Amino acid sequence: MTDAAELRRRTAELLAAHPPATTDRLDFLRARFDAGLAWVHYPEGLGGLGAPRSLQAVVDADLAAEGAPDNDPRRIGIGLGMAAPTILAYGTEEQKRRYLRPLWTGEEVWCQLFSEPGAGSDLAALGTRAVREDGGDWVVNGQKVWTSSAHVARWAILIARTDPDVPKHRGITYFLCDMTDPGIEVRPLRQITGEAEFNEVFITDVRIPDSRRLGDVGDGWKVAQTTLNNERVAIGGMRLPREGGMIGPVARTWRERPELRTHDLHQRLLKLWVEAEAARLTAERLRQQLVAGQPGPEGAGMKLAFARLNQEISGLEVELRGEEGLLYDDWTMRRPELVDFVGRDAGYRYLRSKGNSIEGGTTEVLLNIVAERVLGLPPEPRTDKDVAWKDLAR
Amino acid sequence: MSTQPDLLYSEEEEALRAAVRDLLADHCDAAGVIARVETGAPHDPAAWKALAEGMGLAGLLVPEDRGGQGATHREAAVVLEELGRAVAPLPYLTSAVVATEALLACAADDLLAELASGRRIGALAVALNVPAGGAYKVVRFEGGALHGELTGVADAAVADVLLVPADDGGLYAVDASAATVTPQPSLDLTRPLATVAFDGAPGRLLGDAExxxxxxxxxxxxxxxxxxxxxxxxxxxxxxxxxxxxxxxxxxxxxxxxxxxxxxxxxxxxxxxxxxxxxxxxxxxxxxxxxxxxxxxxxxxxxxxxxxxxxxxxxxxxxxxxxxxxxxxxxxxxxxxxxxxxxxxxxxxxxxxxxxxxxxx
CATH class of the missing domain: 1.20.140.10 (Butyryl-CoA Dehydrogenase, subunit A, domain 3)
Structure with a gap:
């Protein structure tokens, strides 16, 4: 097992061989990956050293202290948080070697082609079809939606239906899809905020060689669970200072603008401040549990809590602003590369946070998950379990 | 904020929880608690003796050199979680936390050690609804004795000693036998309130009340x-x-x-x-x-x-x-x-x- 001292020694070696001040950013990132210091818990040869995940912080701190460039993780979140762990878990050796390095360095951006217009909460009902041409390539047709980064992505993780004659969970296969294929058409999907942070992706006769299949044919649902579970881990791992979330801007406005204060808003603000602080402490407690190797079920609840708080707090902020609350900074259709819930003005925050209880699992579905998996209450009645996908109501 | 709070439970704290839960399962089952509240004397002396004296938990907040266990609020909080689970009719919060904290702020180590041992129960004679920093009623200190009545004092019915704020700004210890303690019909059947009346009761000055x-x-x-x-x-x-x-x-x-x-x-x-x-x-x-x-x-x-x-x-x-x-x-x-x-x-x-x-x- 590689310990902290060994990691620090290797980090120092990397810095000596590639001084950040005089090394090209990409060259440095590639060298860091090859030195096993990209994600230390990954295997040797794939950017890691098989070290405990908690030791990554040691490497990051030493690199930051020397002004080393990072891989701009916010820009490549889907690759790092979702594609990479799934490729690591299910990829062939060849796939791991081909995709993980440029994914980590940010040379190749990834997006996720999962949700469809007809398959939201019921993702397993998806209808994008992949048909294999007698032992050769797969040919894919369908439509995906809510795809962030599709317009900048080089690759996509894609789930598609390969067998419509079996129940829906069993007929899905997982692929790595080339976003430069001429059959891929990316259209911006304008949201209520005015901007288009997401896309619709139309897939027409896109050819995917069988070498870009991840996992077995028909095993796509199981493979996708790895992707989705990692999404939840990534959401649970954050560490916020007090007033670090949505409550920060409204608290600052309250302090700076005494003329806006009313008694009613004061009562509501204090109540939300307390709830935001309790949610922050819960996220911190969850983080401490993960570090101590005792992950609890609390993670399932954090998204529920933050979705509601973001919505109520930003709603309060619009009211607090009075006449300004009647305005909106800019309805221009834009294509932001990064999503920042707390960015821009109060009106944007209010509108954008409406998505927090829909994206990444609706509040209603997550409440079912908590009730069934945490509290052990009976599952929802299922009428679709033993029905072939092609016979489902739609 | 200087350091990150530790929001987890240690192994020792979990062991403490298990021990308290066992004890309460034996002493404080729901049917027993309901039967007890019907007698008009809801407090459970046997359970208190086992918890406070037997397990030594009344002294968690008191340093060892002052007769306690030298533990902290973290352990006391675990005990309270279990007492809350059982709605146990025990004066732990009122005696082992509130009265004990008042004594820790004063120089009264003999009383502190008695409360820590669990052999005596203390109650701060301040109405239960008062927040820290809030106004509270006081009694008259006159001619070396206390006069007046205070209401809403939680767990006073089982207290051996009352910690009483007076109009001269002092906090006095009064033996419960020197006061008239009258239970008030209370919303909370398991942490009942009482009035405490003093008619020339002798009090021992402990320090500043505030x-x-x-x-x-x-x-x-x-x-x-x-x-x-x-x-x-x-x-x-x-x-x-x-x-x-x-x-x-x-x-x-x-x-x-x-x-x-x-x-x-x-x-x-x-x-x-x-x-x-x-x-x-x-x-x-x-x-x-x-x-x-x-x-x-x-x-x-x-x-x-x-x-x-x-x-x-x-x-x-x-x-x-x-x-x-x-x-x-x-x-x-x-x-x-x-x-x-x-x-x-x-x-x-x-x-x-x-x-x-x-x-x-």
Whole structure:
């Protein structure tokens, strides 16, 4: 097992061989990956050293202290948080070697082609079809939606239906899809905020060689669970200072603008401040549990809590602003590369946070998950379990 | 905030929890508690003796060289979680936390050691609804003795010694036998209130009342949130258990989505309360400069959660929840009284307005 001292020694070696001040950013990132210091818990040869995940912080701190460039993780979140762990878990050796390095360095951006217009909460009902041409390539047709980064992505993780004659969970296969294929058409999907942070992706006769299949044919649902579970881990791992979330801007406005204060808003603000602080402490407690190797079920609840708080707090902020609350900074259709819930003005925050209880699992579905998996209450009645996908109501 | 709070439970704390839970299973079953409240003397001396003397838990907050166990608020909070789960009629919060904190602020080591040993029970003679820093009634100090009446004193009926604030600014220790203690019919059957009247009672001056009362009530408010956590957790767990078992319309009632969602929401509230309560206990234990905020957040958050949990438990139990026989009413009564004890959620939010600079218009 590689310990902290060994990691620090290797980090120092990397810095000596590639001084950040005089090394090209990409060259440095590639060298860091090859030195096993990209994600230390990954295997040797794939950017890691098989070290405990908690030791990554040691490497990051030493690199930051020397002004080393990072891989701009916010820009490549889907690759790092979702594609990479799934490729690591299910990829062939060849796939791991081909995709993980440029994914980590940010040379190749990834997006996720999962949700469809007809398959939201019921993702397993998806209808994008992949048909294999007698032992050769797969040919894919369908439509995906809510795809962030599709317009900048080089690759996509894609789930598609390969067998419509079996129940829906069993007929899905997982692929790595080339976003430069001429059959891929990316259209911006304008949201209520005015901007288009997401896309619709139309897939027409896109050819995917069988070498870009991840996992077995028909095993796509199981493979996708790895992707989705990692999404939840990534959401649970954050560490916020007090007033670090949505409550920060409204608290600052309250302090700076005494003329806006009313008694009613004061009562509501204090109540939300307390709830935001309790949610922050819960996220911190969850983080401490993960570090101590005792992950609890609390993670399932954090998204529920933050979705509601973001919505109520930003709603309060619009009211607090009075006449300004009647305005909106800019309805221009834009294509932001990064999503920042707390960015821009109060009106944007209010509108954008409406998505927090829909994206990444609706509040209603997550409440079912908590009730069934945490509290052990009976599952929802299922009428679709033993029905072939092609016979489902739609 | 200087350091990150430790929001987890240590192995020792979990072992302590298991031991207290065992003890309460033997001494404080729900049917026994209901039978006891019907006698008009709800407190359980045998359970107190086992917990306070036998396990030595009355002295957790008292340093070893002053006759205690030299533990901290973190351990006391774990004890309180278990007492809350059982709505145990024991004067732990009032004697081992609040009265003990008042004595720690004074120079009265003999009394402190007696309370820490569990052989004597103390009660701070301040009405249970008063928050730290709030106004409280005092008695007259005249001719070397105390005169007057105080109301709303929790657990006074079983106290051996009363800590009494007087109009000269002093805090006096008065032997309970020198006062007239009259139980008041109380909403909370398991933490009843009493009036205490003094008619020339001799008192021993312990020190200044104001700082001692403030410190005592702050610790009381902070650790009450752990008791509320235990209470909320029991009501949730018991309701979930019952709804898996109870069948209507040919299926378990817990399978209806409307109820599943309510229980999941409640679970989330309890999870948040655990973090807030743990944060308050840790701040009190480490003497962090964040104590006031941590306590106010915990208490402002805990009161509505505990009440909500108890109210949901009653509603979701249906008719049986409305009966005297079923223990859920003990939890509801405790939760509602706790929402007033040591300051309402609103009072704690008001305190936060100053503490975190979110001032009123």
């Amino acid at each position: 700082p001692a009362v403030r410190r005592a009530l702050r610790a009381g408010a902070g650790l009450l949130s752990s008791e509320q956590l235990g209470l909320a957790e029991w009501t949730l767990t018991e309701t979930v258990r019952y709804l898996k078992e109870r069948k209507q319309f040919n299926r378990p009632v817990g399978g209806f989505q409307a109820l599943k969602h309510r229980l999941a929401q409640l679970w989330l509230e309890v999870v948040n309360l655990r973090a807030a309560a743990r944060n308050a206990a840790d701040a009190l234990a480490t003497g962090s400069d964040d104590i006031d905020v941590a306590v106010a957040v915990a208490q402002a958050f805990a009161a509505p959660v505990a009440v909500h949990a108890a109210e949901e438990a009653l509603q979701l139990h249906g008719g049986i929840g409305m009966t005297w026989e079923h223990p859920v009413h003990l939890y509801l009564k405790r939760a509602k009284a706790d929402a007033i004890a040591y300051g309402t959620a609103g009072a704690h939010r008001e305190a936060l307005a100053e503490l975190v600079d979110l001032r009123a218009p």
